[in-house]
Amino acid sequence: MIAVAAAAGCGAVVRYEVTIWGKKRWPNLPLATLLVNLLGAFLAGTFFGLFATWGGSVILLAGFCGGLTTFSTYMTETFILLKNRRWGAALSYWLGSVALGGGALVLGLLLGKWIG
Amino acid sequence: MSTHLKNDLAVFLGGALGGGLRFAVSQRLHDSDTLLGTTSVNLLGSFLLVLLTYGIAMQFDLPETLILALGTGLMGGFTTFSSLLLNVANLLADRPAQALGLLAVNLVGGLLASALGYLLARRITHDGVKIW
Numbered sequence: 728m729i730a731v732a733a734a735a736g737c738g739a740v741v742r743y744e745v746t747i748w749g750k751k752r753w754p755n756l757p758l759a760t761l762l763v764n765l766l767g768a769f770l771a772g773t774f775f776g777l778f779a780t781w782g783g784s785v786i787l788l789a790g791f792c793g794g795l796t797t798f799s800t801y802m803t804e805t806f807i808l809l810k811n812r813r814w815g816a817a818l819s820y821w822l823g824s825v826a827l828g829g830g831a832l833v834l835g836l837l838l839g840k841w842i843g
Numbered sequence: 844m845s846t847h848l849k850n851d852l853a854v855f856l857g858g859a860l861g862g863g864l865r866f867a868v869s870q871r872l873h874d875s876d877t878l879l880g881t882t883s884v885n886l887l888g889s890f891l892l893v894l895l896t897y898g899i900a901m902q903f904d905l906p907e908t909l910i911l912a913l914g915t916g917l918m919g920g921f922t923t924f925s926s927l928l929l930n931v932a933n934l935l936a937d938r939p940a941q942a943l944g945l946l947a948v949n950l951v952g953g954l955l956a957s958a959l960g961y962l963l964a965r966r967i968t969h970d971g972v973k974i975w
Contacts, residue, residue: 728863735862736855739920743854743911764924771925789869789926794862796924799888800915802953806893806961809954824924825950832928 738794767796776839857916898964
């Protein structure tokens with residue numbers, strides 16, 4: 728429990744740092760969140776492929792990847808794009824995150840199983 | 844302590860608390876079989892993050908470090924994208940309708956929860972004018 732929480736805290740700090748960098752690079756698009764979510768989905772797939780049967784895998788999965796990725800910011804940003812009537816960007820971000828995230832997860836699973 | 848380091852620490856503490864709460868909820872609701880843990884934290888977190896960002900933070904003029912701890916840390920760590928996708932993928936083979944249905948509940952419900960949070964935030968701040 729403590730280890731899962733600490734790993735989630737570490738994931739959140741990585742997300743925060745990537746967001747600071749991403750907001751400078753893409754000031755008007757939520758691409759930093761997309762980036763951490765795709766990275767987190769890929770890592771979750773890899774860790775699951777490698778360590779699914781190991782009890783401590785929750786530290787990496789629910790902990791680090793769970794803290795690295797975020798759903799609330801993803802929804803908030805989609806809502807703000809809609810509110811600002813940026814329909815195309817909102818729809819692409821909303822559905823694109825899931826489609827690309829699913830792809831990243833599968834790639835990670837394949838990599839994890841290939842290594843492990 | 845530099846501001847940057849202080850903010851990192853705030854995000855760490857918030858993220859650890861949020862992640863710990865999510866883990867506890869997920870275990871209680873048998874999340875890997877039902878997805879109910881991830882779904883509930885994601886909907887609740889989407890509502891609370893917008894309410895915090897557009898309502899509470901403005902209403903009470905919270906310092907940036909506290910907003911980061913509560914928003915980026917607590918709410919960001921409480922909700923999860925990776926566990927949602929991983930659990931949907933794991934459930935897909937056995938119960939595809941349930942897996943895709945719950946994914947849709949997260950995506951549509953999360954947006955509705957954000958919109959609801961925004962409406963409530965607007966009431967609190969009365970279009971930017973503090974009423975409390």
